[in-house]
Amino acid sequence: MLISKRVQGMYPSQTLALVEMAAKFKEKGYNIISLAVGEPDFITPPNIIDAACKAMKAGKTHYTPPSGIKELRESIAEKYRTVNGVDVDANNIIVTPAKLAIFNVLSAFVDPGDEVLVPDPGWVSYREMVRFARGKPVSIRLDEEKDWRLDVDDIVSKIDYKTKVIIINTPTNPTGGVLTNEDIKAIRDIVLDFDLILISDEIYEKIIFEGEHISPGIYDDLRMNTIIVNGFSKGWAMTGWRIGYLIAPHRYIPELEKVQQHTISCAPSMAQYAALEALKTKSYVEEMVAEFKKRRDYVYERLSKMPGIKVRKPRATFYMFPRYEQNVPSKKLAEDIMMKEKVAITPGFAFGNYGENHFRISFATSMENLEKGLDGVERYMESI
Numbered sequence: 556m557l558i559s560k561r562v563q564g565m566y567p568s569q570t571l572a573l574v575e576m577a578a579k580f581k582e583k584g585y586n587i588i589s590l591a592v593g594e595p596d597f598i599t600p601p602n603i604i605d606a607a608c609k610a611m612k613a614g615k616t617h618y619t620p621p622s623g624i625k626e627l628r629e630s631i632a633e634k635y636r637t638v639n640g641v642d643v644d645a646n647n648i649i650v651t652p653a654k655l656a657i658f659n660v661l662s663a664f665v666d667p668g669d670e671v672l673v674p675d676p677g678w679v680s681y682r683e684m685v686r687f688a689r690g691k692p693v694s695i696r697l698d699e700e701k702d703w704r705l706d707v708d709d710i711v712s713k714i715d716y717k718t719k720v721i722i723i724n725t726p727t728n729p730t731g732g733v734l735t736n737e738d739i740k741a742i743r744d745i746v747l748d749f750d751l752i753l754i755s756d757e758i759y760e761k762i763i764f765e766g767e768h769i770s771p772g773i774y775d776d777l778r779m780n781t782i783i784v785n786g787f788s789k790g791w792a793m794t795g796w797r798i799g800y801l802i803a804p805h806r807y808i809p810e811l812e813k814v815q816q817h818t819i820s821c822a823p824s825m826a827q828y829a830a831l832e833a834l835k836t837k838s839y840v841e842e843m844v845a846e847f848k849k850r851r852d853y854v855y856e857r858l859s860k861m862p863g864i865k866v867r868k869p870r871a872t873f874y875m876f877p878r879y880e881q882n883v884p885s886k887k888l889a890e891d892i893m894m895k896e897k898v899a900i901t902p903g904f905a906f907g908n909y910g911e912n913h914f915r916i917s918f919a920t921s922m923e924n925l926e927k928g929l930d931g932v933e934r935y936m937e938s939i
């Protein structure tokens with residue numbers, strides 16, 4: 556096999572496996588209802604699209620500086636200072652797609668054999684990116700009984716001399732949980748005691764229904780060890796634009812910039828101008844979040860009544876992560892629901908060992924689809 560061991564050691568995305576299965580059914584003429592989508596079903600707000608068109612027509616179609624255009628970095632810094640209470644400036648920021656930002660940071664900090672603590676259940680790509688960097692992902696458990704907050708004792712028990720990085724994600728995919736100030740303070744103690752690098756993935760910041768988003772960057776002493784990742788994909792329905800950013804201490808920026816220079820060079824220029832406009836766009840985001848909240852309430856109501864299902868009401872994101880008591884592995888459950896009901900859901904095991912016996916429902920789809928999709932899930936749960 557000529558493929559590198561690094562890539563051989565990665566697992567394919569289990570969330571995409573279901574999407575591919577759904578595509579095959581669609582090719583055969585079946586109408587598949589997908590409750591597995593990981594992006595808002597809304598179109599990017601028109602003023603943002605216009606801003607990108609205007610920039611392109613004005614000739615902004617070239618490479619930009621690797622870290623991104625200054626106006627955007629300044630706007631992001633201002634947003635973090637004023638909205639999040641994090642004391643940063645434009646020179647702390649590298650504009651790059653959020654996923655690449657995480658990849659960039661892991662490439663810059665992880666040496667072969669280093670251990671990286673990743674949330675479990677947690678976003679599927681953290682583990683594989685750590686593996687790609689030749690590190691070892693180590694699961695830290697999110698506590699379902701505590702609305703999917705951190706289990707601090709579990710984190711401490713997983714730390715040893717090889718631990719280098721800890722990743723947190725708030726609001727959280729796939730659970731819809733939101734970390735509290737108490738969680739962040741506990742993380743702060745751990746990061747400072749063990750001198751770790753903290754990656755705080757805040758991509759779902761805007762889609763929050765109850766509680767508030769707290770960035771660990773608010774703590775001055777923690778900021779020296781913290782790299783924040785955020786982006787425009789989820790909050791402004793801009794997944795296709797591939798635009799986000801990282802915020803890092805000044806001392807790390809030159810190193811992180813090297814990775815940026817030798818990979819993507821810079822984020823797409825027109826998307827950077829679109830992002831600049833996004834930071835000024837509020838009402839569209841609020842309307843989108845209000846719609847997600849309505850759907851959240853509906854999905855919660857339906858799932859709560861299904862046999863064998865126990866579900867926590869997510870306080871954020873467009874995901875719900877119910878537990879089921881029926882004795883079926885989540886992979887088989889998702890495949891069966893697809894085969895029998897033509898409904899795509901994401902099996903919990905895809906998000907880590909602690910995700911088993913759960914499935915993820917995305918409510919980033921119309922009420923009509925939710926109703927039909929949940930009818931299918933209900934029929935299946937009743938049948939087993």
Ligand SMILES: Cc1ncc(COP(=O)(O)O)c(C=O)c1O
Binds near residue numbers: 593653
């Ligand atoms: C938790 C989490 N972080 C990061 C990303 C990547 O975001 P982007 O598509 O903006 O690169 C996603 C996308 O699904 C996500 O769910």
